[in-house]
Amino acid sequence: MPSSETEVRTTATLPAEVPLHARPAGDFVRAAAQFPADISVAANGRRANAKSILEILALGALGGTELVIAASGDRAAEAAEHLAGLVPQLG
């Protein structure tokens, strides 16, 4: 067990016409919840727990917004990579 956990950070951009609301937000949270890592998403100067739908909705991320995804803990790199791959495909 590593004594200090490094944060894995990556960015991904929402499709131009898909805000992180309703079904896309639910799809994102379901994907994040599959991973044990702590995952956050930042946009518009706010930061949300990727596994909390209410925090994700409160980001108010419109289509085309760049999201900063940060993960730490177990399988962090895999989680960040998976979510970064998912974001441009939401819809």
Added chain:
Amino acid sequence: MGRESRNGFVGLVLVSHSAAIAEGLAELVAQVAGPSVPIAAAGGGPDGTFGTDGGRVLEALREAVGSAGAVVLMDLGSSVLSVRAACGELPEEMLARLRVADAPLVEGAIAAGVTASTGGSLDEVLTAAQEARTVAKL
């Protein structure tokens, strides 16, 4: 954490004084949470009036409480009383799979529905609903 395979997803029961609120919210939650989560709406009084219908609430509880259980969310006042009364009609083994959430109806239902859709356990879904009390909107 409850991500291991289980027989079904935790369900939701939505109780409101308005049929339109309960049914509209059920549609909204289904949109965000996807089709896997059982959702039963019990809104309005008998004859389409505003109010609550204990019989309909009881039916909704029976409908939503599968093997994984269900979390009940309600709006105000007599909705709470109707849920309590309906719970009094249910056998112990069914009651053991029900949790009544002290949470805002809309936000709590969205949070609970999405958590249920991830395969969350009954208590994880309850916690998600009740956390809606403190998540900032602005």
